[in-house]
Amino acid sequence: MTAPFRRTTRLSTPTLVLLLVLAVFTLTRLALLLWTGSEQVPITLWPGIFAKGLWFDLVTAGFLMPPVLLYEAALPARVRHARGHRVLRLMWLWLALALLVFGGIAEGTFWEEFSTRFNFIAVDYLIYTHEVIGNIRESYPIGWLLTAVALTAAAGIYGLRRLIAASDTNAPSARRRLTYVLLALSLPLLAYRAADVEQMQGSGNAYADELAGNGWFTFAAAARRNELDYARFYVTLPQAQADDILARLGATRGSLSPVGVTPLPATGPSPFKRSPRNLVLISVESLSARFLGSYGSGDGLTPNLDHIARDGLKFERVFATGTRTVRGLEALSLGAPPIPGQAIVRRPGNDRLATLGGVLASQGYRSYFIYGGYGYFDNMNAYFRGNDYRVIDRTDFPPVSIAMENIWGVADESLYANAIPTLDRDHAEGKPFFAHLMTTSNHRPYTYPDGRIDIPSPGGRAGAVKYTDYAIGQFIEQARTKPWFDDTLFVIVADHCSSVAGRTRLPVEKYHIPLIFYAPALLDPGVDARLMSQIDVVPTLLDALGRDGATQFFGHSILRAPPSPDDHAFISNYQELGYLKHNVLTVLSPRRKVEAFTIDPQSYEATPTAVEPVLRDEAIAWYQSTSAAFKSGALRAPHAASPPQ
Secondary structure (H helix, E strand, C coil): CHHHHHHHHHCCCHHHHHHHHHHHHHHHHHHHHHHHCCCCCCHHHHHHHHHHHHHHHHHHHHHCCCHHHHHHHHEEEHHHHCCCHHHHHHHHHHHHHHHHHHHHHHHHHHHHHHCCCCCCHHHHHHHCCHHHHHHHHHHCCHHHHHHHHHHHHEEEEEEEHHHHHCCCCCCCCCHHHHHHHHHHHHHHHHHHHHHCCHHHHCCHHHHHHHCCHHHHHHHHHHHCCCCCCCHHHHHCCHHHHHHHHHHHCCCCCCCCCCCCCCHHHHHHCCCCCCCCCCCEEECCCCHHHHHHHHCCCCCCCCCHHHHHHHEEEEEEEEECCCCCCHHHHHHHHHHCCCCCCCCCHCCCCCCCCCCCCHEEEHHEEEEEEEECCCCCHHHHHHHHHCCEEECCHHHHHHHCCCCCCCCEEEHHHHHHHHHHHHHHHHCCCCCEEEEEEEECCCCCCCCCCCCCCCCCCCHHHHHHHHHHHHHHHHHHHHHHHCHHHHHHEEEEECCCCCCCCCCCCCCCCHECCCCEEEECEECCCEEEEEEEHHHHHHHHHHHCCCCCHHCCCCCCCCCCCCCCCCCCEEEEECCCCCEECCCCEEECCCCEEEEEEEECCCCCCCCEEEHHHHHHCCCCHHCCCHHHHHHHCEEEECCCCCCCC
């Protein structure tokens, strides 16, 4: 009885590898699910997650198995029992298991930051290996993690040693070898045609949809969809109809409309006592509104920002257009809704556009982009230089001026310390200036100089937020001593929120960011509760400065109209494009899909609802026209006529 039983439990090497792959994928999914918790993912959804997850795991295995199948098909029978081959076989099995385990750990760290499977961000991170590897080394005990991966894989191979030895007992027959070859050739094609990332959706819970997927599969899909053509993947309207809709909404820049300059109308009292001469725009890394006491937090992390908000003009309902720094920079320079796929900052043909810095530079300003990190990351240097900004990044900072730095950038206080001499020089030369400062400290590994705040470094997100607040407060106090302070408008806004995870694909509360105008000598304190997104900042600032050009942007200047029920905001995540208006979020997705959600104005909770045709068409008009404008060259500055290539 023993021999037959052993024969029935003998596995072929491809079967053994397949089971290993599925086991690691399932354990990874289980770990992420337990990490997320039943509060976010009800237990009733768990069976569906694992059932759909098995489908994606099998599809992913279809891409991973061909090397194993071809190896077994080609291995000569005389080599199979050689000692050298057995050792080699154990080594590549160990390496394969180690890579699978490492992938699971990598997914865990990515999930901790973004609560999604691998996506566009992971693809981008693979490109910028210096920063990403450095960030990982500074954030995690990488040596111990790699050791743990190696030992875990070794323990797994050791535990399976009998099955591994049994699987190599007999050479496959000629028919089986042919089957292996056919499977190796057909499985990737079948997997490619049978599965798509859209199949992850459908549970009604964004966490559950992500957990049902497979990180290896979503990574490959993100790399393949690095750029999404709006007209091909999204619902469209005739462009003439889209232009009519935008004209009705008061948009001054349609995709086919000429760029013009419209004087600021007299719309009632302005919050400004007089126009600022200079502008300092601080886009703060990952500063969610929920961190600030002035926006309702009770954690006491932002005393300086709360004081600034109290003495300045605070905007209560402002939303980031996207989930990454490049999206924030795009919105705060171009004043245009996001387009699907990569941000314009990272696309070819993104130079000579109508940007805030370029418009001001054409009117005698010195426009700067000053960044605490390496500006080649995400193509920031090339983008801003190509659009009439003078770029200064950490490579331009004197070493003596850097209080502390990590792989992501210099401490925020060092960024501000290097900005001030530039502004002093321009003032001394009688030149008005516009400086866009981009911070880095509120980012993993959350390190900052010792002794600044009462949370030791590295202090996690709470410490990073409190240090960011400290550095901004110090900068404002230093600027207060300068002769240009009373003529300068300081604008503090986030590039995006710290996390965009939620139960829906576009959780509105995870896009809520602070926006504060601060100029004690120029601006009366107040609170503005109108609905806005980052794209509205650009034309508003041009009008505040009394400069031409606000009508060159899709965004609305708040100085041109009072608050209105028709105010709206744009949010996106590279694929889903959201349009928030009348407390309804209309979402455009690939495959020409349209959904709608009622948004509670206080909690921002989303409830599925029927799509309203008027809001749907407005959303299409905005996003379609913006995409068409970039492709046609209509986003270019008036003097730059040639379209992007």
